């Protein structure tokens with residue numbers, strides 16, 4: 126069970142990857158989270174990734190590919206994984222296919238969560254995240270009970286520097302320039318399934334689950 130979730134920033138792919146990973150008991154591998162963890166640790170990877178991330182640019186392929194290929198051979202990926210935020214370029218997609226192919230493995234299915242651009246901007250620029258447990262909130266659609274505090278752990282809520290409105294537009298632009306060709310790549314490979322990413326979170330999850338390959342064993 127090896128899946129890829131494609132979708133612009135703000136498409137809700139992180140939330141949906143969490144749902145799939147829990148339901149199937151497979152690892153949720155989110156490249157953005159791995160980079161943010163590296164930045165927090167302040168290690169070499171984090172130092173190199175930081176300046177790109179702050180501007181809303183993609184981190185260079187070489188660094189990104191190395192980080193993900195190392196991550197997907199970890200023991201918790203043995204049963205399978207769902208990739209969230211990777212691949213973002215054709216170069217990354219072909220490197221992933223090559224690495225899996227060498228082990229006789231393949232990506233089984235690719236889900237593309239589709240959301241209109243204006244809706245993406247609206248969602249991202251109102252997004253706040255808990256510093257302690259990473260739970261996301263939205264000023265309009267899912268505000269916390271107490272302003273600035275997480276409902277679950279009372280942690281401090283903050284806005285990611287790359288969720289500021291001008292950076293949000295840049296990230297969406299970068300996404301469509303760099304990532305849209307992946308949609309054709311996976312379509313040609315016969316692996317792409319399009320999911321309507323607008324509407325209720327629960328409804329989107331149901332559509333995604335209905336699009337999983339038949340005969341999967343649920344947790």
Ligand code: AMP
Pocket residue numbers: 134156157158160177178179181182183184185189209210211212213214217287296
């Ligand atoms: P995300 O949380 O997926 O929106 O990612 C946050 C930031 O991490 C992006 O804006 C990029 O700077 C970087 N990043 C995450 N995934 C990738 C990737 N596959 N390739 C290059 N940069 C990435």
